[in-house]
Amino acid sequence: MPEGEIYETIERFRRDLLRRERKAASEMVRVYGQAWKRIRAELERLHTEYEAMKARGEEPGKDWIYQYNRARAFRNQVLRELQTFAQYAENKVREEQIEAVRIAEEQAERLARLALGTPPAGLTIDWNRIDRYAVETMLGMTQMESPLHRLLLSISSEGAQTAEDTLVQGMLLGKNPREVAREMRRVLGTTLSRALTIARTETLRAHREATRASYQANSDIVAGWVWHSALGTRTCAACWAMHGTVHRLDEILDDHPGGRCGMVPLARSWADIGRRIGSDLSGVPDSRPEIETGVSLFGKLPPEKQIKILGPAKYAAWKDGKFTLADVVGRSRSKEWGTHRYEKSLAQLLGTENHPAE
Numbered sequence: 001m002p003e004g005e006i007y008e009t010i011e012r013f014r015r016d017l018l019r020r021e022r023k024a025a026s027e028m029v030r031v032y033g034q035a036w037k038r039i040r041a042e043l044e045r046l047h048t049e050y051e052a053m054k055a056r057g058e059e060p061g062k063d064w065i066y067q068y069n070r071a072r073a074f075r076n077q078v079l080r081e082l083q084t085f086a087q088y089a090e091n092k093v094r095e096e097q098i099e100a101v102r103i104a105e106e107q108a109e110r111l112a113r114l115a116l117g118t119p120p121a122g123l124t125i126d127w128n129r130i131d132r133y134a135v136e137t138m139l140g141m142t143q144m145e146s147p148l149h150r151l152l153l154s155i156s157s158e159g160a161q162t163a164e165d166t167l168v169q170g171m172l173l174g175k176n177p178r179e180v181a182r183e184m185r186r187v188l189g190t191t192l193s194r195a196l197t198i199a200r201t202e203t204l205r206a207h208r209e210a211t212r213a214s215y216q217a218n219s220d221i222v223a224g225w226v227w228h229s230a231l232g233t234r235t236c237a238a239c240w241a242m243h244g245t246v247h248r249l250d251e252i253l254d255d256h257p258g259g260r261c262g263m264v265p266l267a268r269s270w271a272d273i274g275r276r277i278g279s280d281l282s283g284v285p286d287s288r289p290e291i292e293t294g295v296s297l298f299g300k301l302p303p304e305k306q307i308k309i310l311g312p313a314k315y316a317a318w319k320d321g322k323f324t325l326a327d328v329v330g331r332s333r334s335k336e337w338g339t340h341r342y343e344k345s346l347a348q349l350l351g352t353e354n355h356p357a358e
Contacts (some may be wrong), residue, residue: 010228010262013107017100018260021189021203023195024096031088032192035081036185039163040079043184046070046177065171071164079160082191086152093148093199097139097206100133104210108265112215112222116265117287123279128217135213139206148202152195161193172182201257203339208253211263216249220276224248225263226291233308237328238343240309243294254331254339264291295325314346323349 001064053060065071109127119125140146166187170180199283229235229243239261255261266302267288274281298306307315317323330344 006111006264006289007228009114010111010264011230013111014230014260014262015209017103017204018065020099021097021200024092024199024203026257028089028092028196028199029192032085032195035085036188038080039078039184039188042074043167043177043181046074057313060168062172065168071168074167074258075160075164078163078188079156082156082159083153086156086195089195089199090149090152093202096199096203098136100207101135101210104207105130105132105214108211108214112218112265113266115265115288116221117272120270120281123281125221130210130217132210132211135210138213139202139209145315148198151198155191155194155198157282159188162187162190169205195259204255204258204260208255212249212252215263215265218346219274222265223251223268223272224266225251225253226266227253228262228264229294229334230260231297233293233305235309237298237309237314237325238330238341240294241325242341243295243297244291252339254341256340256342257337259341299327306308311346314349317346317350 050060050064053064068166112127113125116125122185128171140148163184166184167177170183171177212225215225225247226245227242227245229239231240231243236256239255239259242261253261253263268276269286269288270281270284276283298309301309303315310318314328318325327349328344328347330342331339332342333339
């Protein structure tokens with residue numbers, strides 16, 4: 001892990017953001033849990049009805065779940081519950097995005113001043129504020145029918161249909177509604193997982209784009225940004241490879257969904273700043289931090305940590321020189337997330353599997 005105040009600061013910012021994210025996720029899980037209790041109660045009601053029919057000596061046929069629109073009524077209830085949850089999730093994400101934009105602007109200034117170092121005597125560095133509304137508009141936060149809104153509604157519809165399918169299929173196999181509930185909880189858990197991923201990704205995207213907008217508004221002192229990863233054994237190899245890479249201010253940080261990489265400002269030298277303001281600052285020492293690349297840092301790790309990051313098979317191929325760490329970075333585009341980086345599989349790296357469209 002690189003040392004220095006700027007790195008310690010960005011790690012502290014990362015931890016603070018993670019704490020906020022975990023708190024928001026806990027609240028979403030709580031609200032979802034309430035929705036699941038109501039869905040489970042309906043399954044219990046269906047179970048009671050099913051068992052009462054058997055107690056009367058009647059054997060529910062395979063079409064029992066279709067009679068009296070039971071399957072459709074259940075689907076509609078699940079849809080209402082998931083739509084209510086989706087509305088809560090959307091409002092929560094909006095709330096977190098607004099706060100992320102505010103925090104990002106403060107953190108961007110702090111990091112830029114650390115990257116610059118102490119200004120020469122008599123020189124004051126002003127920091128331009130961003131138009132937060134413009135950033136929110138760019139992120140789609142001000143749209144009534146935003147991509148976030150459509151995405152959360154779509155997973156609600158998909159979840160409701162999956163719930164109905166699970167109920168019907170379970171009963172066609174001779175299971176009662178109570179038995180189906182266990183499988184139902186599992187499949188609906190996918191809906192919750194996707195909602196949490198969306199919330200995390202959209203909040204982090206707001207933080208990154210507000211950070212980048214802040215750097216752009218101060219391009220007289222910030223020339224670009226540097227990709228910064230957590231650099232732990234749980235950090236994917238692609239993020240290790242991206243760490244330390246230099247990017248222009250018009251480039252986005254397209255981490256994978258849920259990724260927590262950040263943007264360190266690439267400050268201009270004092271000599272460069274001096275030329276821009278018509279002052280000779282060439283004699284001022286360059287105090288900007290040196291940023292060692294993730295590729296270089298990875299090469300210094302002990303083998304056991306390298307194996308944890310790459311996995312045994314990929315590590316063996318890497319050691320044999322079949323590919324470099326930089327080669328593991330793929331770039332793909334998805335309808336939900338736009339472009340994002342990903343870690344290529346060993347088959348892709350060895351040329352035995354087609355790469356996703358980049």
